[in-house]
Amino acid sequence: EVQLVESGGGLVQPGRSLRLSCTASGFTFGDYAMSWFRQAPGKGLEWVGFIRSKAYGGTTEYAASVKGRFTISRDDSKSIAYLQMNSLKTEDTAVYYCTRLYCSSTSCYGDAFDIWGQGTMVTVSS
Amino acid sequence: SYVLTQPPSVSVAPGKTARITCGGNNIGSKSVHWYQQKPGQAPVLVIYYDSDRPSGIPERFSGSNSGNTATLTISRVEAGDEADYYCQVWDSSSDHPLVFGGGTKLTVL
Numbered sequence: 001e002v003q004l005v006e007s008g009g010g011l012v013q014p015g016r017s018l019r020l021s022c023t024a025s026g027f028t029f030g031d032y033a034m035s036w037f038r039q040a041p042g043k044g045l046e047w048v049g050f051i052r053s054k055a056y057g058g059t060t061e062y063a064a065s066v067k068g069r070f071t072i073s074r075d076d077s078k079s080i081a082y083l084q085m086n087s088l089k090t091e092d093t094a095v096y097y098c099t100r101l102y103c104s105s106t107s108c109y110g111d112a113f114d115i116w117g118q119g120t121m122v123t124v125s126s
Numbered sequence: 127s128y129v130l131t132q133p134p135s136v137s138v139a140p141g142k143t144a145r146i147t148c149g150g151n152n153i154g155s156k157s158v159h160w161y162q163q164k165p166g167q168a169p170v171l172v173i174y175y176d177s178d179r180p181s182g183i184p185e186r187f188s189g190s191n192s193g194n195t196a197t198l199t200i201s202r203v204e205a206g207d208e209a210d211y212y213c214q215v216w217d218s219s220s221d222h223p224l225v226f227g228g229g230t231k232l233t234v235l
Contacts, residue, residue: 044212045214045226045229061223063224064221097168107218111216112171112174114171114174116169117168119168
């Protein structure tokens with residue numbers, strides 16, 4: 001069964017850091033780009049960023065709201081994607097989802113996110 | 127940046143057809159993907175590349191895209207279709223390349 005499982009969420013104070021993990025199973029992890037999304041309570045979906053597969057350079061792209069604070073990385077040997085979140089703000093409070101993306105081109109632009117994890121809650125509060 | 131506009135809510139009686147629109151400037155030139163999100167659950171891809179259905183998604187779900195409007199159509203609506211629906215595109219000309227619509231709450235009367 002194809003599955004993504006997020007972990008690492010919790011309560012954290014503003015200004016602190018947190019690292020989320022996304023453990024994949026049931027597919028060849030290295031063939032896919034991995035992306036993170038978030039959803040604040042009662043709000044819509046917001047893209048956070050993604051990391052391409054090694055075949056497409058393993059490069060990353062981020063939303064402007066998190067650029068410079070968040071970093072996405074991957075360990076293909078463990079089938080895990082990470083989201084390192086630094087300098088957290090109260091507005092980062094959300095459920096964080098990881099997804100996979102099969103890129104049909106180097107850019108990955110145009111493709112859909114076909115598998116989503118169940119999400120992990122991050123609460124930033126003092 | 128590119129903007130996608132969805133109606134906040136759509137209501138439909140069981141057995142009828144629901145149409146959820148997603149408006150954007152020349153959206154017909156882009157690939158549109160649709161996600162269903164039920165309360166307390168993760169999103170699920172229901173339509174990709176405008177009109178393709180992933181395996182496991184009922185044939186009742188279909189999509190179209192032309193001009194400035196993409197449409198998700200759900201035929202023979204069931205109570206279990208009640209959910210939020212989001213359209214999504216990529217905009218390579220923007221520094222924010224991935225865009226979601228604001229979501230549409232489908233209510234089955």
